[in-house]
Amino acid sequence: MAENEHVLGVIHFVLAILWICFFIKSKRNHTVNYIHIMLLLFAVGILINTLFNVINRL
Numbered sequence: 001m002a003e004n005e006h007v008l009g010v011i012h013f014v015l016a017i018l019w020i021c022f023f024i025k026s027k028r029n030h031t032v033n034y035i036h037i038m039l040l041l042f043a044v045g046i047l048i049n050t051l052f053n054v055i056n057r058l
Helices: 002-028 034-057
Strands: none
8 A cells, every 4th residue: 555655645745846847847937826826835734735745654
């Protein structure tokens, strides 16, 4: 079961990074709307949660 949790953590981390990149790209094109801001907040939350889980596993 720990392997599945590890894979899920990696997927969440990659998804969060992609959302942040999407936000930065939208910001450059001056097309930022509320959905982009929500995705950024979710991405930051996922990154914090993933880092918290990694620290607790050590």
